[in-house]
Amino acid sequence: MPRHSALALAIGCALGTPAFAAAVPPTNTLVGWAMLPAATFSDGPTSGQFAFTNPASPENTPPYIDLQSVQGFSGILAGASGSYRMLVDNGFGSQGNSADNVLRMYAVQVDYRTAGGGSGTVSAANWNTGAATAAFDASTRLGLNDANRQLGISIQADYDTYYDKVGNPAVDAGLKSGRLLTGADFDVEGVRRDKNGHYWFGDEFGPYLVKTDSQGTVLRPEISLPDVFAPQHKEVVTGSATANLGGSGGFEGLAINARGDRLYTLLEKTVAGDPEKSLRINEFDIDTESYTGASFMYQLEADGTAIGDMTAIDDQRFLVIERNGATATAGTPFKKVFLVDIADVDARGFASKTEVVDLMNIADPDDLNGDGSTVFTFPYVTIEDVLILDSNTIVIVNDNNFPGGGGRSFASDNTEFLKISLANPVPEPETYALMLAGLGLIGLAARRRT
Numbered sequence: 001m002p003r004h005s006a007l008a009l010a011i012g013c014a015l016g017t018p019a020f021a022a023a024v025p026p027t028n029t030l031v032g033w034a035m036l037p038a039a040t041f042s043d044g045p046t047s048g049q050f051a052f053t054n055p056a057s058p059e060n061t062p063p064y065i066d067l068q069s070v071q072g073f074s075g076i077l078a079g080a081s082g083s084y085r086m087l088v089d090n091g092f093g094s095q096g097n098s099a100d101n102v103l104r105m106y107a108v109q110v111d112y113r114t115a116g117g118g119s120g121t122v123s124a125a126n127w128n129t130g131a132a133t134a135a136f137d138a139s140t141r142l143g144l145n146d147a148n149r150q151l152g153i154s155i156q157a158d159y160d161t162y163y164d165k166v167g168n169p170a171v172d173a174g175l176k177s178g179r180l181l182t183g184a185d186f187d188v189e190g191v192r193r194d195k196n197g198h199y200w201f202g203d204e205f206g207p208y209l210v211k212t213d214s215q216g217t218v219l220r221p222e223i224s225l226p227d228v229f230a231p232q233h234k235e236v237v238t239g240s241a242t243a244n245l246g247g248s249g250g251f252e253g254l255a256i257n258a259r260g261d262r263l264y265t266l267l268e269k270t271v272a273g274d275p276e277k278s279l280r281i282n283e284f285d286i287d288t289e290s291y292t293g294a295s296f297m298y299q300l301e302a303d304g305t306a307i308g309d310m311t312a313i314d315d316q317r318f319l320v321i322e323r324n325g326a327t328a329t330a331g332t333p334f335k336k337v338f339l340v341d342i343a344d345v346d347a348r349g350f351a352s353k354t355e356v357v358d359l360m361n362i363a364d365p366d367d368l369n370g371d372g373s374t375v376f377t378f379p380y381v382t383i384e385d386v387l388i389l390d391s392n393t394i395v396i397v398n399d400n401n402f403p404g405g406g407g408r409s410f411a412s413d414n415t416e417f418l419k420i421s422l423a424n425p426v427p428e429p430e431t432y433a434l435m436l437a438g439l440g441l442i443g444l445a446a447r448r449r450t
Contacts (some may be wrong), residue, residue, distance in 0.1 A: 030369075031420065031421045032417075032418070032419030033376075034118075036071065036414060038402055042140070047091070048101075048403075049063045050099065051097050052097065057403055060402070068104070071415050072088070072399035072415065073089075073397055075087030075188070075254075076386070077105075080130035081125075081130030084108050084395070085105050085127070086107075087188060089188060099162040100182065101183040103143070103144040103181045103186065104144065107125040109124075113369075145180050145181060145217055148217060151222055152234065153234050156184050157179040186203040187205050187250070189384065190252070192256040195259075195260030195261060202253070204268065207228065207265070208224060210223075225282060228245055230243060231245075244273070252306065252384075253281075255318050257314070257315045260286070264310065264312070265284065266281050278297050278300070296345060296349060304334055305323070306322070306323060308322070308384040309321045318340045319388065320353075327406050329406045336356075337356045337386065357396075362418075380416075381413075382399040389419070393419060
């Protein structure tokens, strides 16, 4: 069947069926699994000079000389030729230990282990073509930088020593000359590409929106969320504002609508004065580069403590990962995916929610991860990546918080890629068609230049 016919059939079936039943039966099925080892590195400035040591994985003890960790992943986009483009978050877990971790995205190819075969491995891929490569290097990544000095905050590249502190190591010369952004500047937890080919990154420290061109160069000053201030916000630091949001409570979710002209930000923590266990969703106009004033509320479940990612299905519906901090080694893990509809809100402004996947209860009839069980569980601390492949299939990836552990064992966590067949289909995102159209236009322009 031609691909466009298959897509049309899938969408038609999805739209002709109620989106979800009142409760989701445990028939979501793992149809693909792959793993990227925790100790996966790329070239770059020495990193981990301020990072912690995981005693259960002494082989991963920092610092990492002339190396950058490729993980943990806090955002995912579709790339060329079936590859994924993965966003690396601030580095080692906090602003205070990540000044030598440069902010990057990496392209990967995933050879899923399936019922029909597959190695279950993840490899580096060329950023532009998606072709698998032997190692993570400059051809496989996008690096964030403020080469044109657009930001309204000081960054590590402005200082001679890390954190501008006497006795600390000198800031890497390449980091300074390229004005590369680091995990002490922003904690990027979400990424989207707009209709113009620009990237938008959602940050937790401000919280801020950061806009770059297609090469990762910042195009304008960071954009604050009105009346919301995390402890690291520049106005809080200077004493002109008071923090009303907890640390690491900024933008954990960032989605773009089907038309490609609206961003939707989702906070990880509750703003002071808001209802208990509520999170704000705010709408941002890409054309005017300003918030529209439209806002919605997301209600965490009784067992939920934070969200991990948000992606759009269409102009009003989203998939959201919700979790707690428990793992297989501590507590009772709560890790689920919900469908959220901002067109269906209650009298208090809370968007409706419907469970889609319980990530602790996925059918695995072929035991794809080889743990000896036909029920797959995903008990990592943070699960921060969701991508819709089609109306029946989603991809889920964890952030491994390298070199930390505790997800499945106390050793450094690996990164697992899951391909899940949904028991109840979701409408396929129109952004997929938008992406294909954009790639077509890029190819046409290239041919014309030639």
